[in-house]
Amino acid sequence: MNIGIFTDTYFPQVSGVATSVKTLREQLEQHGHNVYIFTTTDPNVEPNQYERNIFRFSSIPFISFTDRRIAVRGLFRAYQVARDLELDIVHTQTEFSMGWIGKFVAKNLKIPCIHTYHTMYEDYLHYVAKGKLLKPYHVKQMSRTFCYHMTGIVAPSERVLDTLDRYGIKSPVTVIPTGVDINKFGNVAADLNLREKYKFKSETPILLTLSRLAYEKNIDRLIAVFPEILKRVPDVKLLIVGDGPAMESLKEQVTELKLESAIIFAGEVDNEEVASYYHTADLFVSTSISESQGLTYIEAMASGLRVVATHSPYTDELLSDEDFGGTFSNKNELIDKIIFYLNKSKEQINQDKLGSKLASISADNFGERILQFYTDCKVLYGKESETSHSGETG
Secondary structure (H helix, E strand, O other): OEEEEEOOOOOOOOOHHHHHHHHHHHHHHHOOOEEEEEEEOOOOOOOOOOOOOEEEEOEEEEOOEEEEEEEOOOHHHHHHHHHHHOOOEEEEOOOOHHHHHHHHHHHHHOOOEEEEOOOOHHHOHHHOHHHOOOOHHHHHHHHHHHHOOOOEEEEOOHHHHHHHHHHOOOOOEEEOOOOEOHHHHHOOOOOOOHHHHOOOOOOOOEEEEEOOOOHHHOHHHHHHHHHHHHHHOOOOEEEEEOOOOOHHHHHHHHHHOOOOOOEEEEEOOOHHHHHHHHHHOOEEEEOOOOOOOOHHHHHHHHOOOOEEEEOOHHHHHHOOOHHHEEEEOOHHHHHHHHHHHHHOOOOOOOHHHHHHHHHHOEHHHHHHHHHHHHHHHHHHHHHHHHHHHHHHHO
16 A cells, blocks of 8 residues: 555654654555655754655644644645555544645545544643633534544544544544554663763662653652652652753752752653663653553553553553552652552563563554554445445436
8 A cells, every 4th residue: 555644743853643653654664565754844854855755844833832843835735746656545643734734635536534633632722822712622623623524533542532532523433552662672772871871870769751841741740749759769860851841840840849969851862762761760650641642651661661650541551460560640649659669670570461461552563453444444435435426426
């Protein structure tokens, strides 16, 4: 198949969506399909820079979310490129600019249009006029409008599925969590010696949180309880990996609490170095409440690291065995779970149980399920087209 993926976000931008799209592309190509990325321009990519099978369209920073881009032109160029490539299917990854362009292309080429609904927008309303302009109702209407007449929709988690049901989305929806390359995180080829880099002793317990430093990630909650954790584990360190709009406020919080020697900001790290950070740490912690699917949780588990995360239907199912980690609902539970799993960090996770869990969330499984969904949607699209045409002739 010739598959067109339409996304507002792609590397070198760092986000869960960009990672998901990259994983999807790799899996589809491994199965012998041709994958073409239709995305936005990026200030870190030269206009004439060669990128295999990637087509970039003029864009500007998104309002109040300036490290994300939105295309401002390219509708007919995208159609012409897609027609010349003889696309068989369009798979959109955004409800904004490139998503609408993808829908236009699919409609005019008369091919199926699949969509992955990645983002829980109700968690991001504060970015626009500090939450005073857009309300959950507007998100519902936007989502229903975009998803109307989709051949099929991929929900990365049950939380997304429940949200789409609540919005009244009628298109066929299936839950397919984005997979992770288990080998990439299970086997670290290069030892970056991060303990030496950050001047940690070999026996120093290290907490790791890794994400875009955005306000909805609630990293301030983890920093706020850290003095209590230090009382019980005096030599523990917290390594915060990532960059984003909340960076300065988080640094100010650390300074106010006099935690500069215990909490280290690593900044944004190269994608190829991420696995080494997981392998250096003793426990992965996330206080985010905005995840539709936490890829970092899966990456941590694939690295043999236990996870402490905010309670939700998704995290409860992912951490279904206490040996993998646990979830928390309040401040005291967060502190207790961190202490409990730090003490347990020297014990290896049961490999049989972990292997079974990882097989279900592997990139290979993800790719196979997506391809099956494509096949199902092409059959569905064919039946709908036959019904439509028979109705026209009647």
